[in-house]
Amino acid sequence: MKDGGEPEFLVLDYVTITRDPRTQLVVTSRCTPEAAGILETVGRFRDGGVHYLRQPHDMPVEQQRHYATAAAQALLLAGFSVFLDPSLNTLATPDGDRAAAHRYLDQLAERASKATDDKQVAEVLAEVAAPTEGLLSHLVQTLITTWATWSQRTEGALSKEDLAMRLMDTTSVLSRGGDEIRHIRNQAAAAKPAAQQPPAPPGPAASPPARGR
Structure with a gap:
């Protein structure tokens, strides 16, 4: 140079x-x-x-x-x-994706703690339970994949079959919970902001105490 x-x-x-x-x-x-x-x-x-x-x-x-x-x-x-x-990239940090996911969840929790109106609450709920891109949808899909591959390897093992079915039942509960969260989110998004109440008029001034004679 x-x-x-x-x-x-x-x-x-x-x-x-x-x-x-x-x-x-x-x-x-x-x-x-x-x-x-x-x-x-x-x-x-x-x-x-x-x-x-x-x-x-x-x-x-x-x-x-x-x-x-x-x-x-x-x-x-x-x-x-x-x-x-x-x-x-084999040189990437193995836990990089996990750390990024944790940071995202922390940021989402911070957004939730700072939400000041129904719209902001709805935005957080959308991140959690959007039909295809939401966190819960990805979690449910991961659990379904886990159950499907696990159940194929549990032939003849009744205890493992029972565990696999319990996993699927729990996954179904999470999926239904996602539907309910989306319903709540839609209601929160449609909610109108509460009208501010006008300040109450001041009450009558208190009379000074009478002096004793």
């Missing part, structure tokens, strides 16, 4: 490594020959067509993540600007 000048950065190209939602293949857009060489050597990428490179179809998920992370690190060291899908 020259004295008084701007810093100089060596960025040869921009490379995106992500997972295709339709095929679940790890892919990257077409890039310079040097970047492609790094992707092929370090990340096990292959020519996937005119516009992209891809990892092999039969590569296990953990290997996909391992080689994608390694390729991203090698590209960064070579001076490329890289976007790596967080789901492929």
Whole structure:
């Protein structure tokens, strides 16, 4: 950097490594020959067509993540600007998602504690129990998935079958609770703000006590 000048950065190209939602293949857009060489050597990428490179179809998920992370690190060291899908990053903090979820819940609780009208209460309840994106809906779906996979492994074990059914019954209660919360939320959103009562007129002034004669 020259004295008084701007810093100089060596960025040869921009490379995106992500997972295709339709095929679940790890892919990257077409890039310079040097970047492609790094992707092929370090990340096990292959020519996937005119516009992209891809990892092999039969590569296990953990290997996909391992080689994608390694390729991203090698590209960064070579001076490329890289976007790596967080789901492929093996260097991410394992508890990062949990910590973020806890922060979100803490922020939601703070919003609830500071709500000053029915509209703000309704907004908090919507975050909790929205039909598809609400916290409770995601929780119910997770429990249903847990029950479905667990019940398939409890054949012949009556005690485990009983536990799995109890889990499903509890999940059903949570689902019905979500319906009730949504009903409450709708009523809160439709509620009109309470009209402010005019201040009561002042009462008659008290007479001074009579003096004794």
